Amino acid sequence: MRIVVTGAAGFIATNLLERLLAEGHEVHGIDNFFLGKREYVARSLEKPGFTFHEFDLLDRDRLVALFQRLRPELVWHLAANSDISYGTSYTDFDLKGGTLVTYNLLEAMRVSSTKKLIFSSSGAIYGEPTILPTPENYGPLFPISFYAASKIACETLITAFAASYQMKCWIFRFGNIVGGYPTHGVIHDFVLKLQRDPTRLEILGDGTQSKPYVHVEDCLDGMMFGHATAADLVNCYNLAVSDWTSVNQIAEWTIEAMGLDPAKVAVSRTGGSRGWPGDVPKVRLDTSRMTALGWTPKMGSNEAVRRAIQETVAQFV
Numbered sequence: 001m002r003i004v005v006t007g008a009a010g011f012i013a014t015n016l017l018e019r020l021l022a023e024g025h026e027v028h029g030i031d032n033f034f035l036g037k038r039e040y041v042a043r044s045l046e047k048p049g050f051t052f053h054e055f056d057l058l059d060r061d062r063l064v065a066l067f068q069r070l071r072p073e074l075v076w077h078l079a080a081n082s083d084i085s086y087g088t089s090y091t092d093f094d095l096k097g098g099t100l101v102t103y104n105l106l107e108a109m110r111v112s113s114t115k116k117l118i119f120s121s122s123g124a125i126y127g128e129p130t131i132l133p134t135p136e137n138y139g140p141l142f143p144i145s146f147y148a149a150s151k152i153a154c155e156t157l158i159t160a161f162a163a164s165y166q167m168k169c170w171i172f173r174f175g176n177i178v179g180g181y182p183t184h185g186v187i188h189d190f191v192l193k194l195q196r197d198p199t200r201l202e203i204l205g206d207g208t209q210s211k212p213y214v215h216v217e218d219c220l221d222g223m224m225f226g227h228a229t230a231a232d233l234v235n236c237y238n239l240a241v242s243d244w245t246s247v248n249q250i251a252e253w254t255i256e257a258m259g260l261d262p263a264k265v266a267v268s269r270t271g272g273s274r275g276w277p278g279d280v281p282k283v284r285l286d287t288s289r290m291t292a293l294g295w296t297p298k299m300g301s302n303e304a305v306r307r308a309i310q311e312t313v314a315q316f317v
Contacts, residue, residue, distance in 0.1 A: 007079030009036025032056040057101040067112035098150030124148035133286035145278025175240030178308035179216030204275035207248035211283040215304035218297040240285035
């Protein structure tokens with residue numbers, strides 16, 4: 001297939017590219033390197049079938065022209081501001097880098113008659129729900145971050161384009177994705193903090209925040225399985241695991257993985273139940289729809305976290 005991957009230098013896409021190229025697809029990656037890393041996408045640059053396009057998806061004319069030339073059969077839309085805290089400082093960042101970018105992409109798909117889209121959404125769209133674990137039909141939705149608000153807006157644009165132009169879409173609402181080649185996140189931050197100063201570690205919040213952590217390999221397995229199996233015009237699934245891990249536990253395991261003496265690492269906490277404005281302290285996602293579809297993750301949350309810590313330490317230390 002001829003496939004376009006947005007956010008191609010980012011965390012999830014970097015891991016995806018290797019799979020798509022190994023399967024023999026013609027892959028075109030797009031990224032502007034705001035959060036993505038040049039060294040991450042460089043791993044795929046010399047591989048047969050891959051072409052990289054460096055530009056901002058807000059440039060609609062360039063995006064439309066590229067799609068008219070390529071006529072892709074499938075789009076993996078992974079580009080977004082994945083650092084929720086960043087949107088607090090720049091209130092239009094998620095509007096531009098999430099919502100408007102998604103509109104531009106959908107318009108490029110419409111003009112080029114591209115009919116299939118896989119979209120990375122987030123469990124953050126549920127805000128602080130009263131039902132845990134939270135199912136896909138939970139509502140009304142009251143997000144508490146600009147990131148989550150943008151993801152909801154993107155979903156509504158996608159379903160509107162799907163209905164209007166018979167585009168088939170697969171929307172996956174993630175738990176917290178962890179693994180090799182991260183660009184941000186709690187494990188990435190802890191490793192870099194301890195690398196800078198092995199004697200102290202600051203935890204944002206009180207450390208009791210707990211969420212389902214999904215290894216990126218399981219995430220990609222689930223997305224690929226959903227794409228191959230679910231056949232509705234609009235297919236929407238929580239992609240998570242049934243257990244969860246606390247931030248305090250992640251800190252303990254990271255200190256251990258870096259070979260440090262816990263007694264010699266002063267751990268401090270900023271206090272409060274949230275790590276930052278927009279952080280949802282307790283996340284539980286109902287995964288029964290993915291289970292009914294026939295997919296289950298290979299790793300639970302704790303195993304995914306432990307493996308991701310080892311991968312991150314090996315990469316950065």
